[in-house]
Amino acid sequence: xxxxEIIRSIREKISNDVLGYHSYRGDDTIIVRRESIFKIxxxxxxEFHFEMLIDICAxxxxxxxxxxxxxxxLNSLSQKMxxxxxVPVDDGEEVESIVPLWQIADWLERxxxxxxxxxxANHPDLRRLLMYEGFVGxxxxxxxxxxxxxxxxxxxxxxx
Amino acid sequence: MEVDKVLAGDSFFTTxxxxxxxxxRKFSIFTYPFVTACCGMEYMSVSCSHYDIDxxxxxxxxxxxxxxxxxxxxxxxxxxxxxxxxxxxxxxxxPKWVVAFGVCTCTGGFYDDYATVQxxxxxxxxxxxxxGCPPRPETVLDGLMKLQTKIQKEKQAV
Numbered sequence: 001x002x003x004x005e006i007i008r009s010i011r012e013k014i015s016n017d018v019l020g021y022h023s024y025r026g027d028d029t030i031i032v033r034r035e036s037i038f039k040i041x042x043x044x045x046x047e048f049h050f051e052m053l054i055d056i057c058a059x060x061x062x063x064x065x066x067x068x069x070x071x072x073x074l075n076s077l078s079q080k081m082x083x084x085x086x087v088p089v090d091d092g093e094e095v096e097s098i099v100p101l102w103q104i105a106d107w108l109e110r111x112x113x114x115x116x117x118x119x120x121a122n123h124p125d126l127r128r129l130l131m132y133e134g135f136v137g138x139x140x141x142x143x144x145x146x147x148x149x150x151x152x153x154x155x156x157x158x159x160x
Numbered sequence: 161m162e163v164d165k166v167l168a169g170d171s172f173f174t175t176x177x178x179x180x181x182x183x184x185r186k187f188s189i190f191t192y193p194f195v196t197a198c199c200g201m202e203y204m205s206v207s208c209s210h211y212d213i214d215x216x217x218x219x220x221x222x223x224x225x226x227x228x229x230x231x232x233x234x235x236x237x238x239x240x241x242x243x244x245x246x247x248x249x250x251x252x253x254x255p256k257w258v259v260a261f262g263v264c265t266c267t268g269g270f271y272d273d274y275a276t277v278q279x280x281x282x283x284x285x286x287x288x289x290x291x292g293c294p295p296r297p298e299t300v301l302d303g304l305m306k307l308q309t310k311i312q313k314e315k316q317a318v
Contacts (some may be wrong), residue, residue, distance in 0.1 A: 085197040131275070132240045150239065150274065 004028060004080060009046065014040055019088070029084040037087050038096040045101055050074035055099075056108035058089075058116040062142035065092035070082055071084055072098075089118055097123040115140040134135070181316040185255065186308040187217035192228035194248060196210070197235025199262035202294040211297040216304050230307070231284075236264040237277045249284045255317055257287045257307060262294050269293060280308040 004023045010030060011018050017040055020031040032040050044050045054073035061067060073083040089095055097106045097120040108137035109120045110129040120126060128135060137144055193203055207211045221226040225248045235303050249258065256280055260280055263269040266289045268278035280286060287310060290303035 041174075134275075137241070144274070146270070148274065149278070 006048070006083065010044070013043060013047070027084060028082065031086045031088065034087050034089055034093065034095055036118060037085075038101075040085070041098050041101055042083070044074060044083065046085075048076070049078050050076045050081075053078060053102040053104055053108070054082075056112055057103060058112050060116060060140070060142045066093070068116060070112065070118060071125055094116060094119045094121040096121050112150055114138065117141060138155060176255075178316050179312070181318060182312040182314060185316070187312040189216075189218040189230045189257075189304075189311075190220050190222045190228045191218055191230045191232050192223070192225050192243065192248070192252070193221050193232050195232075195234040196237065196241065197262075197264065199234045199264070199294040202297060203232065203234045203261065206297045206300045210302065212302065213301070216301065218281065218292055218304060226248075226253060226303065228252055229256055231256065231258045232261050233258065233265045233280050234261040236269070236271060237280055238275050238284075240275075240309055242277050242283050245280065247282055255314075257311065259295060259307060260283060260286045260289045261300065263291050264293075266291055283301075 007021050007023055007030060009069040011021065011089065014032075014036075016049070017033045018030055019033060022029050044160075049151055052075040054075050055071075056073075058088055059069045059071065061069065066088040068089045069089045070089055073085045074085065076082070085090050087095060096120060097109055099109065099122075107129055108128060109123055110125075113120060113123075113126055114128040114130050115138060126131070131139065135150055138146070193200075193266070195203060205211060207219065207221070218230065223297045229252075231249055231252060233245065249256075258280075264271060264276070265280045268276050270293075272278075275285060288303045288307045290300055292299050295303075
């Protein structure tokens with residue numbers, strides 16, 4: 001399997017937690033264990049100088065085990081380099097929040113919770129971001145019925 | 161009623177008061193444009209000199225619902241926005257009318273999904289539906305004239 005310099009040095013540092021890796025056409029990707037995501041992100045930020053968290057999203061591999069994959073996109077401004085970190089997560093499992101490392105992770109993790117229903121442990125305020133409170137289910141899951149109608153929320157009188 | 165006596169005394173005029181009020185109301189529509197999406201471009205086009213909605217007396221947009229007669233809902237209404245729209249509607253004073261501008265507000269349009277209100281008539285009453293994605297300015301003017309006809313024919317609340 002292809003691997004470049006950065007993946008090699010990351011694997012030397014945290015070899016126990018890396019489940020897989022590839023660098024196909026410049027897409028440097030590592031797949032890591034769910035339990036150690038916070039530790040790994042901290043190392044990547046502080047020792048490998050990935051200062052910027054671009055995005056957090058999730059993929060639903062419906063019918064597979066583990067069902068989801070949470071994907072983190074990192075950018076290093078100082079090294080002009082990008083890295084993708086994937087974490088396999090099964091339904092109902094929690095991923096450690098990385099809000100202490102990057103403030104932007106707050107809304108990104110809320111969006112992932114809203115759309116995919118993946119819980120982030122120790123998140124300061126894990127509410128829905130795009131949909132409203134009272135929405136049932138998680139809209140981007142593959143088993144969300146395409147024609148389901150949700151109750152239309154009535155205006156609250158205390159609404160400001 | 162006082163106006164009755166002042167205008168007409170005991171002559172024939174009393175029976176036509178309803179029409180006079182309707183006539184004056186239909187040519188002095190103050191709109192509140194609730195613009196959320198691309199239909200807003202067509203609303204602007206209708207408002208500007210080429211199509212000139214002011215010919216129909218509806219040229220003055222009020223950006224406070226308390227000063228408006230006509231709520232023009234222009235563009236997609238998401239579920240999260242629904243309570244805001246209802247609140248705007250409730251803030252308007254009577255008499256008030258609602259126009260659903262564009263297919264998204266009429267039925268949800270092609271946004272047959274989890275996030276979009278499937279027609280604003282599920283949350284507030286609607287007087288005139290203007291379909292189209294977006295509707296041509298002529299269609300909007302046609303809808304406006306239909307609304308004027310409706311206002312004229314109404315039993316006028318005074």
